Amino acid sequence: MHTPAPEPQATPRLGGRLAVAIFVFSLIAFVTESQLTQYVQTNLGYRQPFFLFYCVHSSFTIIFPLHLLYLLATTHHTAVSLFKGLTIALTNQLDPSQQSTHFPKRKFLRLTLALTVGITCPALLWFAAISLASVSDVTAIWNTNAFFAYLISVKLFKLRWEPRRLLAVSLATLGVTIVVYGGSTSSAHDEKDVVSTTATFSFKPSAPLVGNLLTLVASFGYGLYQVLYKIYAALPSDPEVSSERLYQQIPEEEEGIVGTLTGSRGAIPEDAVYPPPFGFHPNLLTSMMGFFTLVLLWIPIPMLHYSGAETFRLPPNGTTVMAITGIAFSGVIFNAGFMVLLGVWGPIIVSVGNLLTIVLMVISDIIFGAGLEALTIWSLLGSGIIVLAFTVLAYDMFTKRSS
16 A cells, blocks of 8 residues: 555645635735835835846745655655655656656656746736736736636636626626726825736836736736646646546547546555645646746846846845845745645636735735725725625535535
8 A cells, every 4th residue: 555645734625724724824925925015116116026026936946845844844754755656646647648657757847837938928918017007907907817717717618607606706807896996096095006916016107008908918818827727737636626527638639538546557656645745746836837937037137137128236235135035935825825726726716716815905005004094985895896706606616515
């Protein structure tokens, strides 16, 4: 018999406490990241959007090593047994028809490079758009990625529209629009209420139409990324995949349909921890994305510098360095949680759930910003609609799984 993953680390139910805890910490981390980014760019005057993006995404590299150290410290498993189980899972996932036990290195590199491109392109488009269009437009259009995630899921798999999910996604999009546009018309303060994948910035619009179109492409790309991650990157043992036929990998002609978890390679080695502990697989992918960002995406920095698009300068003092470190650390927590939850809950619920960060941003502005002056009837109404939309989706998820 192979070594099973310890019970606390096992893949949880869709509504399990561990998944909910990760979701809560991810939301808090995102708000922390946004507020620190705003502090760096406004209070400290350090406006280097691409460099901040590079720092945050490169820091993803540490996620997997930290998870490995945690498992070694809290379980009786060895690094070898953990890596064996992870290798088996990845081999079965990436090359189910292969008869040998050789790890498919090329397919793994292609997958992680594709994930890096998939998460980077929407973020970079957002950075480009935010300097061309208004903050309110970019924020509202970007957060339609929840609707795109559902639309792509329905169209890609030729599914029937589910009225409850469609209602929830539409309500969430409406709630975001009310918060953004209602707040922008009530006070200039809300010009700083920007929620994005990585950072918050405020610039004078110069080409609104171009900026809005770029944001629309970025939002669609981000929704597509979430769905494709679920199809091609999440393990078949993840709850949403194993309990629902919605996210099944589209087979290649020469490979046929994905096989079972163990494929045709025979018995699992006795010392392998299989299936991998909860979050171990997505954290490996996230770290690989961070590694590729670190070694490849420094190249545009000198190009941006010499072109004048973004003149590079190092952080001027220790306060700025500490703040950037906080941005990177909170970004690590948010993105690690996001990748794990994509496998546990799926793209539709996660994308709508992420809109709760807008609600938390309103609350944080009240606590750390302008106080009750930041609270308007529009922010209350929009936040309430977003919470209602997520509640509808959560109810739909729990009732569907319990039945």
